[in-house]
Amino acid sequence: DVYKRQVFILFALITALLYLFYEDRHRTRAMGGFALLAISGAVAFLLWYTLDRQAHHIQPLIPALQSYWMKIHVPANFIGYGAFALAAMLGVAYLLRVAVEARQPTGLLARVLPPLELLDDVMYKAIALGFAAFTIATILGALWAAEAWGGYWSWDPKETWALIVWLNYAAWLHLRLTKGWRGAPMAWWAVIGLFVTLFAFLGVNMFLSGLHSYGTL
Structure with missing residues (x-):
């Protein structure tokens, strides 16, 4: 339906x-092709x-989605998703750069690809931003759940996988900041974290059922 199309556009x-923010901040366009992979x-x-x-047919939103919480919970979630996707694409660029430098x-690729230090730095910043946004989205989702279903947490598959995503990136940031991993x-x-996130975003709706099942993909 139109709602599902809108979230992909978002x-x-x-x-x-x-990506444009980081491009402007670091004055380089060398990361653009990798960001385009996620967008494409x-x-x-x-x-x-x-x-x-047949998602072009217009269907009304179900009552559970007709809430002011949706206007803040969903965008916060997708800032997280977008940042995690960008970080993953920069991870691909980093691994490609490592392979190119070894061989x-x-x-040409060694001259075109961004430096490893830049890729590592922006990847970290993207994950940090995504983690902050995803944390806010999760808290907002709990408040929305309490209003809609009478409880903050129900171990619904969507909630459980959101927690897995949160723990994954929390561990990534913890090891980066406290152990210096890079x-x-x-x-x-x-x-790999992007695949975990994709399952939380798409796979849960396709293969699992629960309170967040608003129709199949």
């Missing part, structure tokens, strides 16, 4: 805006969903 828009993936999924699932340190292991972690 994801692509927020990811693009986050969202657009491709949106097109598939629209055409294959062709003076080749480099390729953290880049791999950022990439």
Whole structure:
């Protein structure tokens, strides 16, 4: 339906805006192609969903979604999703740069790809921003749940996987800040973390059922 299409558009828009922010801040466009991977993936999924699932038909929102909480909970969530997606794409760029430097340190890709220090720094900042936004979204979601269902937490599959996502990035940041972990292991972690996030975002709706099941994808 139109609501599901809008969330994919919101994801692509927020990811693009986050990239543009970091591009302006660091005065480089070298990360743009990798950010475009995440945006293109969202657009491709949106097109598939629209055409294959007949999502262009307009349907009214169910009562549970007709709330002022939706206007703040959902955008906060998608700032988190967009930041995590951007961090994962920068993780891919980091791993590619490492491989290129090991094989062709003076080749074209080595000259085009952003420096490892920049990729590591922006990846960290994106995850930190995403974690903050996702934390706020989770708190807002709990308040919304208390109003709608009478309880802050019910171990619904969506809630459980949101907690898994939160713990994943909390651990990433903890090890970065307290143990100084960085480099390729953290880049791999950022990439894998995106798959965890994607399952929380899409997989739960496709394969599991619960209070957050507002229709199948």
